[in-house]
Amino acid sequence: MKHRIVVLGAGYTGAFAAGRLARRLSPEDVAITLVNAEPDFVERVRMHQLAAGQDLTPRPFAEMFAGTGVEFRLAQVTAVDADRKRVAVLDAEGAGELEYDTLVYALGSGWNAQGVTGTAEHAYEIASRPGALRLRERLARLDAGQAVTVVGGGLTGVEAVTELAETRPDLDVHFAVRGGLGDWLSPKGREHLRKVADRLGITVHEHAAVERVEAERIATATGDIPAAVTVWTAGFAVHPLAAATALEVTGTGQIVLDRTMRSVSHPDVYAVGDAGFAMGKNGKPLRMSCASGVPMAQVAADAIVARLTGGRVPEASIGYFNQCISLGRADGLIQYVTEDDRARNATLRGRFAARYKEIICKGAAWGVANPTFGLPTRRKRLTKTPTAQGSAMKALA
Numbered sequence: 001m002k003h004r005i006v007v008l009g010a011g012y013t014g015a016f017a018a019g020r021l022a023r024r025l026s027p028e029d030v031a032i033t034l035v036n037a038e039p040d041f042v043e044r045v046r047m048h049q050l051a052a053g054q055d056l057t058p059r060p061f062a063e064m065f066a067g068t069g070v071e072f073r074l075a076q077v078t079a080v081d082a083d084r085k086r087v088a089v090l091d092a093e094g095a096g097e098l099e100y101d102t103l104v105y106a107l108g109s110g111w112n113a114q115g116v117t118g119t120a121e122h123a124y125e126i127a128s129r130p131g132a133l134r135l136r137e138r139l140a141r142l143d144a145g146q147a148v149t150v151v152g153g154g155l156t157g158v159e160a161v162t163e164l165a166e167t168r169p170d171l172d173v174h175f176a177v178r179g180g181l182g183d184w185l186s187p188k189g190r191e192h193l194r195k196v197a198d199r200l201g202i203t204v205h206e207h208a209a210v211e212r213v214e215a216e217r218i219a220t221a222t223g224d225i226p227a228a229v230t231v232w233t234a235g236f237a238v239h240p241l242a243a244a245t246a247l248e249v250t251g252t253g254q255i256v257l258d259r260t261m262r263s264v265s266h267p268d269v270y271a272v273g274d275a276g277f278a279m280g281k282n283g284k285p286l287r288m289s290c291a292s293g294v295p296m297a298q299v300a301a302d303a304i305v306a307r308l309t310g311g312r313v314p315e316a317s318i319g320y321f322n323q324c325i326s327l328g329r330a331d332g333l334i335q336y337v338t339e340d341d342r343a344r345n346a347t348l349r350g351r352f353a354a355r356y357k358e359i360i361c362k363g364a365a366w367g368v369a370n371p372t373f374g375l376p377t378r379r380k381r382l383t384k385t386p387t388a389q390g391s392a393m394k395a396l397a
């Protein structure tokens with residue numbers, strides 16, 4: 001019997017981890033199954049572009065993993081029993097179960113309505129492909145002069161509002177932010193963002209904490225803002241599935257991890273990406289992003305390989321370098337940051353920054369299909385027979 005590795009979720013981090021494991025472990029010893037609810041890879045960092053009407057390159061998993069040794073399974077994960085090491089799935093043939101020896105949990109996140117009244121009924125989200133497509137369809141039906149309000153002053157909100165304003169200059173675009181515009185950026189970064197917002201005709205509402213979303217407006221602490229369409233980008237919330245397991249999770253449902261991305265309660269379970277809670281530099285939790293998720297996936301895959309093959313187990317110390325922000329297709333902002341993600345007084349701005357960001361997005365998708373970065377790797381054999389693997393893993397831990 002082979003050692004069964006099951007990876008749940010084929011977003012940036014799960015797909016990357018599955019590919020990296022397959023390129024480093026011998027297919028004679030391991031069987032790797034990647035489970036995902038959709039048949040093709042979703043470039044989540046481009047959901048604002050999809051919503052604005054751009055078409056994205058299709059990336060079917062069947063092509064991406066052909067010949068890699070990863071078995072792709074199109075199914076919805078419905079439950080995880082971390083004590084019995086089983087995963088419940090639902091696919092075209094009905095309900096089923098997968099058993100694992102090692103689990104990599106990478107189900108990502110969705111939008112976070114933050115409990116604000118009216119969001120479920122009236123707001124649109126761009127954290128998922130169905131959400132972005134729904135917004136795209138709604139925007140196509142808006143007449144010139146109608147109001148669109150983007151809520152949430154973080155990276156996703158900034159990218160969304162600038163993309164929409166650039167694509168639809170005929171609309172009345174508003175941006176509602178809880179604090180000041182770009183208040184986490186350096187002074188140069190803030191100044192550039194403000195200039196771009198002015199150039200694109202975006203009306204910025206600062207210190208406007210949203211209290212209620214209605215069909216034609218949103219109510220904020222500083223007054224009403226018109227909104228034939230409200231686009232909600234105020235943070236991400238993880239899938240509730242992990243919190244329903246015996247795994248140790250945070251109050252917000254992220255799986256609590258050690259420095260090898262392994263669950264602190266269940267040593268056979270790893271979590272990567274938005275679903276996992278791990279510490280970065282200076283003891284600060286990593287933020288939900290590809291910028292932290294891809295290194296998490298790299299560490300988890302390498303730790304699994306090391307534990308199974310008797311190698312040295314890597315301990316992560318994941319830090320940040322920059323924040324790459326698109327401001328429409330023709331402008332951008334690269335904000336350099338400290339290792340613990342605080343803005344430094346250094347930026348790249350304008351057209352060059354837009355190109356840089358585009359290269360980063362393309363590189364992230366390329367990395368999913370080339371998880372060892374195109375470098376040749378040796379497929380290692382496991383140190384123990386698969387039947388003795390459980391105790392081998394404990395011994396190597």
Ligand SMILES: Cc1cc2nc3c(=O)[nH]c(=O)nc-3n(C[C@H](O)[C@H](O)[C@H](O)COP(=O)(O)OP(=O)(O)OC[C@H]3O[C@@H](n4cnc5c(N)ncnc54)[C@H](O)[C@@H]3O)c2cc1C
Binds near residue numbers: 106107
């Ligand atoms: C508009 C937008 C712009 C962004 N820009 C940036 C950026 O510039 N830089 C950056 O670092 N981050 C950015 N992010 C954040 C980034 O996209 C996420 O942090 C990242 O996608 C997380 O990766 P993940 O693998 O954890 O999850 P995801 O990419 O969300 O993947 C999760 C996968 O699990 C699958 N799945 C979920 N539930 C189930 C289930 N029950 N059964 C089966 N499959 C399931 C999904 O279909 C998906 O394939 C952006 C996000 C958005 C929405």
